[in-house]
Amino acid sequence: MRSFIGFVIKEFYHIIRDYRSLIILFAIPAVDLVLFGYTVRNELTRAPFAVVDPSRDQVTTEIVQKLASSHYLEFEGYLKNESDIDPAFKAGKIKEVVVFDRKFAHKLTHNRSAGIQLIADASNPNMGALITAQISGLVQQFQATHASGPPAGTPINIRSRLLYNPDLRSVYLFVPGLIAVILMLISALMTSITIAREKETGSMEILLASPLRPIQIIIGKVVPYFFLAFIDVLIVIIIALSIFNVPFRGSVTLFLCEAGLFELTALSLGLLISSWSESQQTAMMTAQGITLMPTFILSGLIFPISSMPRPLQWLSTIIPARWFLVIVRGIMLKGIGIEVLWKETAILGGMAFLFLFLSLRAFKVRLD
Amino acid sequence: MENKVIIVEDLVRMFGSFTAVDHITFDVKQGEIFGFLGANGAGKTTTMKMLTGLLSLSGGGAKVAGHDVQTEPEKVKKSIGYMSQKFALYDDLSVWENIRFYSGVYGLTDKEIQEGGRAMLDKLGLGDVHNQLIGALPLGWKQKLAFSVALLHQPEIVFLDEPTSGVDPVTRRQFWEMIYEAAESGTTVFVTTHYMDEAEYCDRIGIMVAGKLPALDTPARLKQQFKSKSVDEVFVKLVRDRQKK
Numbered sequence: 001m002r003s004f005i006g007f008v009i010k011e012f013y014h015i016i017r018d019y020r021s022l023i024i025l026f027a028i029p030a031v032d033l034v035l036f037g038y039t040v041r042n043e044l045t046r047a048p049f050a051v052v053d054p055s056r057d058q059v060t061t062e063i064v065q066k067l068a069s070s071h072y073l074e075f076e077g078y079l080k081n082e083s084d085i086d087p088a089f090k091a092g093k094i095k096e097v098v099v100f101d102r103k104f105a106h107k108l109t110h111n112r113s114a115g116i117q118l119i120a121d122a123s124n125p126n127m128g129a130l131i132t133a134q135i136s137g138l139v140q141q142f143q144a145t146h147a148s149g150p151p152a153g154t155p156i157n158i159r160s161r162l163l164y165n166p167d168l169r170s171v172y173l174f175v176p177g178l179i180a181v182i183l184m185l186i187s188a189l190m191t192s193i194t195i196a197r198e199k200e201t202g203s204m205e206i207l208l209a210s211p212l213r214p215i216q217i218i219i220g221k222v223v224p225y226f227f228l229a230f231i232d233v234l235i236v237i238i239i240a241l242s243i244f245n246v247p248f249r250g251s252v253t254l255f256l257c258e259a260g261l262f263e264l265t266a267l268s269l270g271l272l273i274s275s276w277s278e279s280q281q282t283a284m285m286t287a288q289g290i291t292l293m294p295t296f297i298l299s300g301l302i303f304p305i306s307s308m309p310r311p312l313q314w315l316s317t318i319i320p321a322r323w324f325l326v327i328v329r330g331i332m333l334k335g336i337g338i339e340v341l342w343k344e345t346a347i348l349g350g351m352a353f354l355f356l357f358l359s360l361r362a363f364k365v366r367l368d
Numbered sequence: 369m370e371n372k373v374i375i376v377e378d379l380v381r382m383f384g385s386f387t388a389v390d391h392i393t394f395d396v397k398q399g400e401i402f403g404f405l406g407a408n409g410a411g412k413t414t415t416m417k418m419l420t421g422l423l424s425l426s427g428g429g430a431k432v433a434g435h436d437v438q439t440e441p442e443k444v445k446k447s448i449g450y451m452s453q454k455f456a457l458y459d460d461l462s463v464w465e466n467i468r469f470y471s472g473v474y475g476l477t478d479k480e481i482q483e484g485g486r487a488m489l490d491k492l493g494l495g496d497v498h499n500q501l502i503g504a505l506p507l508g509w510k511q512k513l514a515f516s517v518a519l520l521h522q523p524e525i526v527f528l529d530e531p532t533s534g535v536d537p538v539t540r541r542q543f544w545e546m547i548y549e550a551a552e553s554g555t556t557v558f559v560t561t562h563y564m565d566e567a568e569y570c571d572r573i574g575i576m577v578a579g580k581l582p583a584l585d586t587p588a589r590l591k592q593q594f595k596s597k598s599v600d601e602v603f604v605k606l607v608r609d610r611q612k613k
Contacts, residue, residue: 006472010461017460017501202455209420209450209527210473211442 007220057105176328177301187266195274196283249335268355275362380427390579403570449518456514459503474521508539564600
């Protein structure tokens with residue numbers, strides 16, 4: 001046990017002495033979060049829209065005022081008729097056109113139904129969908145506040161509802177994803193590099209020829225990075241809560257346990273990679289290929305899994321971060337607990353177990 | 369009867385269908401300086417790895433410090449010191465941190481580390497630099513320090529894998545003085561080297577050629593046996609013989 005503690009202390013020295021990596025390790029979460037939070041946002045900021053409104057009655061005017069007063073939208077003016085829509089889009093001045101039915105107010109009161117057509121500039125599909133959803137929401141609000149007459153029926157034909165993130169703040173979605181990426185990065189990448197380094201310099205032989213047991217060497221390598229990654233998670237959470245006001249609706253204890261479980265999965269993956277790699281460079285390339293890119297692309301962090309082609313959806317099921325994202329978003333944004341998330345938790349646990357088993361086996365084979 | 373601390377019998381190691389170590393037998397007595405020579409790929413590193421518990425055996429048997437390397441590798445590891453040319457000490461740790469780490473790994477107590485470490489540094493004249501990072505020290509100092517660290521837990525046998533590669537002649541000389549000193553105090557030294565003049569300093573040498581051990585005796589008797597003026601000549605003759613076959 002004494003020799004094991006000595007080993008862990010030695011690992012901490014390695015980390016502290018390499019202060020450039022250390023700075024990067026702690027700067028990554030802060031910088032990434034600020035980048036994601038401020039620049040890579042998907043939400044609307046003053047999206048310009050125009051209106052085609054043949055009737056210009058009291059109802060349509062009120063709706064337009066409601067839309068124009070939203071700080072997500074910017075009212076650019078009325079178009080004379082529908083043939084002006086295409087040129088306006090092409091000129092790039094507007095992103096969305098709201099087209100009211102003829103005699104809108106009249107139809108609403110007499111037919112109990114009137115239509116609004118929303119036309120989006122979908123050259124940026126995400127943005128188009130977001131603006132459309134935003135306007136739908138606002139019209140619905142209008143309807144709710146001005147509901148006169150019987151509540152039965154839906155006079156204005158727009159339906160859409162945004163749950164949990166009604167403002168479409170992308171930072172809410174990115175923070176959980178960022179936690180997954182950081183944990184993957186530090187746990188898998190750093191552990192695989194540090195073990196490969198001992199192999200590359202030849203110190204692994206010295207360690208293996210010493211009374212230290214292989215399992216002590218492995219755990220001694222893992223423990224410091226486990227702590228480091230945990231500190232990073234706390235940094236991300238604190239920045240997210242304090243600067244971006246991301247809600248944390250669920251249990252903090254459950255969240256930390258799940259983060260620990262995910263870390264274990266990533267660390268075991270890192271160990272597995274290191275058992276294949278003889279040099280730091282190989283370890284780095286392998287770890288990046290296996291952990292970073294799939295985590296970014298296939299986990300649902302940036303691209304929704306539901307909009308992927310089916311084969312990629314199947315592939316995404318073997319990405320640990322995919323399950324972790326469901327868990328973190330569930331805990332932070334929806335406030336749900338283990339009674340709902342047990343399936344994802346079980347899958348992550350299974351993965352951690354499998355990777356750990358494989359890497360311990362691979363490490364033993366190396367010795368023979 | 370002299371005390372044999374390394375007993376190797378009919379040792380074999382295969383890598384697939386390639387025989388790296390081909391039925392070799394030898395022993396090393398306590399306090400002896402045993403030189404292990406051979407061209408690159410002759411099997412000396414493989415043999416050393418089997419004796420230090422880093423590799424499993426394909427056949428035969430070996431006992432180190434009275435323990436079977438196959439069934440009691442943990443006990444073997446506690447009784448030996450190991451130092452290689454490829455890696456000596458951690459560059460990003462200070463002199464003292466390296467000493468602490470390695471002594472801790474071998475289970476020395478804080479008191480033993482304090483006393484033994486201080487005495488060692490004073491002897492090496494490195495007392496002033498104990499807080500410096502190893503990376504800042506010249507290679508010769510590092511190698512001498514690494515050797516002392518490998519001896520700190522007072523192992524019965526110390527294995528040195530090409531300890532003087534790339535070291536200047538003066539330091540090499542000092543290094544060998546340290547080896548003699550260790551042997552005089554009863555530690556057995558098992559050393560591999562490429563320098564044939566160093567082989568002359570050994571009590572006995574074994575020369576490996578293509579997995580076999582065709583020469584095993586004192587340097588003087590080997591020179592006689594092969595009618596050569598130096599160990600260097602013995603070595604070249606052995607390797608040429610092999611190539612003729």
